[in-house]
Amino acid sequence: CKDGSECPAENTCCEIAAGQYGCCPLPEATCCSDHAHCCPHGYKCDVSAGTCTKGSDVMSWFTKIASKPVDASVKCKDGSECPAENTCCEIA
Template identity: 40%
Template sequence: MERNIAESSGKCGIAISPSYPIKVGATNLRNPTTSSSSVPSLVESLTACDNYYTCSGSTTCCCMHERGNRCFAWGCCPLEGATCCKDHYSCCPFNYPICSVADDNCLMSKNSPLRVKASRRTPAIPNWVLSSSGGLKSSA
């Protein structure tokens, strides 16, 4: 923008009508008026992987460290209904369920040219963290 223009409307008429937000009414920043029904509950949006680990509700629990039939550490795939890949690191969306670990892709079907990039798992939240913060309630 050019400054010190002789015209009161400014160059190109940009200063004819100012545009800025106008505050209407008082706002109490110490006591916001947010109803509890409009704030989603953390507990309602959790998915239990097992008795020890939890993921957020819109994710899929996938085992990250497995010995035999037991999972010792869980991860969260950022997709609902995902396929957990055998590399214990990636996952695929439900509509591309075939993991191609070699090239880090997910296929729509075996030998299909249609593919998407595999997603990465993030570590699941240990339940003791949630119970100490009040996010998860024990039934005991």
């Protein structure tokens, strides 16, 4: 996601607050303007009705879930970790 967090495979990153992202449990989903829900790809959000619409098809919308922060640390061969953007080096 744009804030550095990540969502499970087959999920879509959607903004939930200014600069913060959550996950819609659908691939290539439409993120709704209420920042709490989403609709399947190709559907439009009807925020006033709380539904997803595509032509005459109407369905319930989906609730976004929290995204997870990406662990940016570097894993070293000995099991230790270094901060992101660093390289593991053996020390004597």
